[in-house]
Amino acid sequence: MKPVNFDYARPADVGAVLALLAEDGPSVKLMAGGQSLGPMLNMRLVQPDLLVDIAAIDELKQVTDKGDAIVFGACITHADIEDRRVPDVTHGALPRVANGIAYRAVRNRGTVGGSLTHADPSADWISMLSAVGARVTLRGPSGERTIAVEDYMLGALEADLRPGEMLVSATVPKLGRSARWGYYKSCRKTGEFAHAIGAFLADPDRGVCRVVIGATESRPIVVADASRLLGDGTAARLEQVFDSAAADEIVAAAGMEDPLDRQTHVVALRRAIERAHSA
Amino acid sequence: MNTVTLTVNGKPARADIEPRTHLADFLRDTQNLTGTHIGCEHGVCGACTILVDGVPTRSCITFAVACEQADVTTVEGLDNDEVATELRAAFTSEHGLQCGYCTPGMIVSARDVVLRMDDPSEHEIRVAMSGNLCRCTGYVGIVRAIQGVIAARRARGIAAIPGGEHRTALGPAGSGHAVAATQFGTASSGARKPTLTVAKSDSRPDAKAAAPARQDADWKPQTTFTESFTVGHPVDEVWAFFDRIGEVASCLPGASLAGEPVDGHVEGQIRIKVGPISAEFQGVADVSRDDATKTGTINGAGKDKRSNSATRGLIGYAVKPGDKPGETRVDVSIGYTLTGVLAQFGRSGLVQDVAGRLIAAFVQNLEAKLAHQAGGGEPGASAPPVVTELDAGSLVSSVVFGRIKRFFAALFGRR
Numbered sequence: 115m116k117p118v119n120f121d122y123a124r125p126a127d128v129g130a131v132l133a134l135l136a137e138d139g140p141s142v143k144l145m146a147g148g149q150s151l152g153p154m155l156n157m158r159l160v161q162p163d164l165l166v167d168i169a170a171i172d173e174l175k176q177v178t179d180k181g182d183a184i185v186f187g188a189c190i191t192h193a194d195i196e197d198r199r200v201p202d203v204t205h206g207a208l209p210r211v212a213n214g215i216a217y218r219a220v221r222n223r224g225t226v227g228g229s230l231t232h233a234d235p236s237a238d239w240i241s242m243l244s245a246v247g248a249r250v251t252l253r254g255p256s257g258e259r260t261i262a263v264e265d266y267m268l269g270a271l272e273a274d275l276r277p278g279e280m281l282v283s284a285t286v287p288k289l290g291r292s293a294r295w296g297y298y299k300s301c302r303k304t305g306e307f308a309h310a311i312g313a314f315l316a317d318p319d320r321g322v323c324r325v326v327i328g329a330t331e332s333r334p335i336v337v338a339d340a341s342r343l344l345g346d347g348t349a350a351r352l353e354q355v356f357d358s359a360a361a362d363e364i365v366a367a368a369g370m371e372d373p374l375d376r377q378t379h380v381v382a383l384r385r386a387i388e389r390a391h392s393a
Numbered sequence: 394m395n396t397v398t399l400t401v402n403g404k405p406a407r408a409d410i411e412p413r414t415h416l417a418d419f420l421r422d423t424q425n426l427t428g429t430h431i432g433c434e435h436g437v438c439g440a441c442t443i444l445v446d447g448v449p450t451r452s453c454i455t456f457a458v459a460c461e462q463a464d465v466t467t468v469e470g471l472d473n474d475e476v477a478t479e480l481r482a483a484f485t486s487e488h489g490l491q492c493g494y495c496t497p498g499m500i501v502s503a504r505d506v507v508l509r510m511d512d513p514s515e516h517e518i519r520v521a522m523s524g525n526l527c528r529c530t531g532y533v534g535i536v537r538a539i540q541g542v543i544a545a546r547r548a549r550g551i552a553a554i555p556g557g558e559h560r561t562a563l564g565p566a567g568s569g570h571a572v573a574a575t576q577f578g579t580a581s582s583g584a585r586k587p588t589l590t591v592a593k594s595d596s597r598p599d600a601k602a603a604a605p606a607r608q609d610a611d612w613k614p615q616t617t618f619t620e621s622f623t624v625g626h627p628v629d630e631v632w633a634f635f636d637r638i639g640e641v642a643s644c645l646p647g648a649s650l651a652g653e654p655v656d657g658h659v660e661g662q663i664r665i666k667v668g669p670i671s672a673e674f675q676g677v678a679d680v681s682r683d684d685a686t687k688t689g690t691i692n693g694a695g696k697d698k699r700s701n702s703a704t705r706g707l708i709g710y711a712v713k714p715g716d717k718p719g720e721t722r723v724d725v726s727i728g729y730t731l732t733g734v735l736a737q738f739g740r741s742g743l744v745q746d747v748a749g750r751l752i753a754a755f756v757q758n759l760e761a762k763l764a765h766q767a768g769g770g771e772p773g774a775s776a777p778p779v780v781t782e783l784d785a786g787s788l789v790s791s792v793v794f795g796r797i798k799r800f801f802a803a804l805f806g807r808r
Contacts, residue, residue, distance in 0.1 A: 115434035115453075122395070122412035122458050126573035143669055145459070147565040151669070152454025153435035155413075157734050159700055160669040165412065167459050169568035177563070189564045193448070197556035199563060217524025218505060219442050219449040223565040233668060235746075270746040271668030304523035332746045 117155035124167040128174070128253060128282060131166055135278045136255060140164045144280055146174075146189050147223035149216070150232040174227070174282065177201065183287045185251075188227025188280075196221060203288040204246055206391060207295040207315075211242045214297075216305050227281045230266060233273045236307035240267055241328030242297055244336050245313035248286045254279030264326075264336045290319025294352070296386035299329065300378060310375075312383030314340065316347030316390075323347040327365055327379050335368045344387070353388045397457050401426065402470030416452035416460060417441045420467055428468040428497050432526070439525030442498035443467050445567040448560050449505045460567035468497035476504045479545070483538035491529030498525050503539050507546065511553035515540065614707055614728025618748070621724045622756045623715045626763040631721040632687050632712045634763060638680055644758035646751060657681055663695070667747050672697040672735060674704060687712045702733030725752070 121140075125131045135142055140163035145151050147169065154160045168174055174189040177200045184203045186195075194200050196212035215221055215229075215238050229239045230250060244264040251260045255278045263284070268274050275281070289295070295315045299308035311328035325343055328334035337343065342360050349355040361380045370376050394409040401424055408423035420426040420443070429452055432440035436454040443452045444466035471477035480503050483489065490496045499522075506513065506521045513521065518536050527535060562569060624631060635641055638659055642648045647664035662675040676695025683689065691708040706729040715722040727748060 116418075117413040119411055119413050122456075124459070124461075124571070124573055130573070147568075148454060148456065148459065149436065149451070152415075152451075152456075153437075154669065156415075156435050156454065157700075159734060161699060162669075165456075167456075167568075169459065169565045170572060172569075175562075175564035175569070187563075189568070191563070191565055193560075193566075194563050197560070199556065199561070217439065217502075218521065219439065219451050219502065219524060220436065222445075222448045222450055222560075223455060223567070225565060269750060271670065273668070304520050 115156045118158055118161045120155075120162050121164045122167065123164060124170050127171055128280070131168055131171070131280060132253065132255065132278060134164065134166050135280065142166055144168055144231075146225040146228035147191060148228075149220045149224035150228060150234070168280070169225075180285070183285050185283050185285045186226055187283050189225045190227075192216075192221035192224050192226070192229075193218070195226070203286060205289055205293055205295065207242065207246060207289075207297065208286070210391070211238050211297050214238065214299065226284055230263065230284065231273045231275070231281050233267045233269075233271050234307065235267075235270050235332055235334070236309070236311070236329040238299065238308070238311070240264075241311045241313050241326050241334045243284060243286070244328075244334055245295070245297070245315045245324055245326040246286060246289070247315070247322060247324060248284050250281055251283045251285065252276075252279045253282045258282075260285070264334060267333050269332050287320075289315070290317045290322075292319055292348075292392070293317035293322075294347075294390045294392045296388070296390045298382050298386040298389060300382050310378040310382040312379065312381075312386035314344065314352075314383070314386055314390075316340075316344055316352065318346065318348050325361075325383065327361075327368075327383055329382075330368075330370065330379070335365060337364060352390055353384065356384060356387050358384060395458055397461055399457070399460060399462065400464045402466055406465075410457055412456065412458045414457050416443065416445070416450075416455045416457050416465065419457035420452065420465070426467050426469050430494055430497055432494065432498075437526070438495070438498075439502060440495050440498045442501045442525065444470075444501060446560065446562070448566050449501050450566050455567060459565075460570075462570035463567040465567075468500055471500065471504070474504070476507050476542070476546075479542045480504060480507070480538060483541045484535070487538040487541065488534040489530060489538040490527075490534075495525060495527045495529075499527065499535060503535070503542075506539055507542050507553075509553055509555060510543070511555075512547065513543065612705065612707075614705070615730040617726060617728035619724065619726045620749075620752050621722060622752070623720055623722045624756070624760050624763060625720055626760075626767060627719055628687070628712060628714050628721045630763060630767070631723065632684075634759070634766075635689060635710065635712065636682065640762065641759075644755050644762060646754045646758075654680055665747065665751075670700075670735075672700055672702065676704075697733075697735065700734045702731065702735035704729055704731045706730075 123134060125134065142164045143160060143162035144166050151160065169189050174187040176187045178185040184201060186200060190200055192212040192215045195208050198209055202209055212221065226239055229237050240263065248263045249260050250263055250266050251258055254276055266274050293315065297313045300310040301308050308329040313326040313328065315322060315324045323340045323344055325337040325340035326334050343357055344352055345355045358380055361383055362376055365376050365379050394411060396407060396409050398405060398407045406424050408419060410419060410423065417429050417431050420429050429443055430440040431453055432438035434453045436451045441451060441453040442449050445460060446464050477500055480500055502522055502525045506518060510517065510521065515536055518539050638654050639650050642650050642661060645663065648661065650659055650661035657680045659680060660677050662673060664673045674695035674697050676693055678691050678693030680691050681689060688711045694705045696703045709726045711724045713722050
């Protein structure tokens with residue numbers, strides 16, 4: 115359980131990382147907190163020539179308030195969010211989700227950017243950040259581009275990174291005053307990867323009503339306009355409005371054929387809605 | 394080798410280590426601090442949990458070089474720590490350990506729970522401690538010990554500190570103390586040398602893998618799923634194409650043959666890249682087909698030397714007329730068994746996601762080849778496959794994206 119030998123670099127800024135990524139030849143792997151990559155290196159599933167440690171880069175640990183949104187650097191950890199060392203603009207949604215990721219010792223090093231880029235379908239951030247409508251910013255040789263979190267994930271373990279590109283930040287919109295959210299994941303053992311995830315955001319002030327069904331075998335199923343499932347999102351008890359049959363149709367239309375699987379995912383979503391949190 | 398300097402239990406600790414050395418090995422092998430135990434060595438069991446910059450961290454999946462100049466505390470450094478002293482007494486009185494292997498990690502995590510959580514229920518303690526496995530006690534004594542220490546401290550008026558006691562900095566614990574490091578080589582000269590010597594040049598299939606393809610007729614694949622696709626070309630053309638096994642292989646991203654088949658026996662390899670994982674399976678296959686029913690089978694086995702994983706697969710296909718004239722429907726059944734490290738890591742869903750992507754790319758390449766041929770191109774001549782390697786690049790190809798989405802959809806939920 116020792117990794118193969120690799121070379122190591124710890125650049126001081128993003129520009130230096132991009133220069134290393136642009137080098138032709140050696141296989142380069144970026145590492146932030148290393149909590150997903152570490153096990154894969156130890157099991158020798160990943161055997162890079164060069165490991166580039168991006169956790170010393172100040173820019174990636176910055177948090178910026180953009181007025182209607184907050185921008186987290188890629189190396190903000192789950193514990194930073196859980197402990198509210200970074201401001202919460204989601205009525206407790208992100209701290210609550212962070213609190214449920216793996217174990218505390220992992221949360222102290224694992225990062226938001228690393229989790230999204232690792233693109234495990236069962237991980238928490240890909241589903242919850244899709245629910246709140248977050249976007250990620252990628253920087254590469256031809257400049258920056260910003261895309262929706264759900265579009266960043268192409269498939270299991272596959273992120274939309276063009277050659278020489280890296281994720282630098284995630285932008286989370288500030289939720290409206292009356293926004294409500296819910297998150298539920300089904301795990302047999304605490305801290306393990308989820309078998310089904312349900313998440314929703316009803317934010318009538320901003321005209322947003324989104325539902326996410328995650329921990330599928332690939333990208334999460336994102337319903338950007340969930341009015342069919344939750345009406346206009348203003349009902350006092352959303353679970354009374356929630357249409358389980360319609361949710362089942364949606365997961366079936368997304369190709370989930372196994373009835374047990376569909377049931378598990380619809381129930382995860384229903385529980386997320388029953389546990390709605392507000393400001 | 395690189396020189397890494399840390400503060401361990403309050404004293405400077407320095408050692409020349411390889412970049413791959415994780416913190417637990419640094420502490421045990423270079424500092425003789427064997428109180429840090431290594432259990433699973435992939436971040437699951439919690440035995441190696443230590444404090445880095447004052448907060449619990451998995452030392453088996455944290456590289457020492459990434460923690461340059463960080464402040465590290467092991468169980469040996471907690472001798473005079475107030476909370477750890479109380480926990481040791483409580484673990485003793487509550488029978489919180491038997492063999493003691495998990496205990497150093499337990500003490501570090503329990504200390505964190507005592508410091509951070511004000512009045513946790515038993516359930517909350519169990520959840521918070523769930524990242525530390527114990528195979529002896531059944532956890533009852535451990536949970537009681539923690540409950541006892543928390544109750545005693547709160548009774549003495551010592552409140553919890555929700556975020557822990559030390560941390561104010563953002564980012565991974567242990568990071569950010571030392572700034573840029575120029576590239577560390579593993580060679581002592583500092584010159585970069587290729588550290589990987591994978592058998593890339595050895596393109597000959599593993600002879601040992603050849604045997605099982607022919608024997609063992611009873612073999613049944615662990616996982617089987619079926620897939621269908623339709624191409625806009627006549628049945629006879631498609632059936633004839635499937636006979637040219639070299640061309641069929643060239644439609645499969647990353648696959649190539651060592652030569653033309655002899656008596657239905659063929660050797661080759663396939664390179665698969667999924668995120669950071671790449672595997673190169675080399676192996677053999679037996680190919681058979683029946684002109685009367687227009688069905689065929691490919692029975693193969695291969696090994697990936699890099700990950701020491703092996704796979705066996707049985708692919709069946711049937712070529713039949715499609716719904717519209719001039720179209721052909723191909724039904725494919727794929728059965729496989731994966732063993733070794735990749736199987737340990739892989740969840741079946743991930744394998745199917747990859748298989749779905751492979752097939753989607755295969756169909757696209759197949760259509761391109763058939764179209765080229767129909768347009769007068771020579772069979773076997775150029776018309777390069779559109780997708781040559783399965784990776785992120787192949788997924789963003791706009792042509793294939795819609796089809797991949799449909800394949801993803803079709804694959805959802807299968808076990």
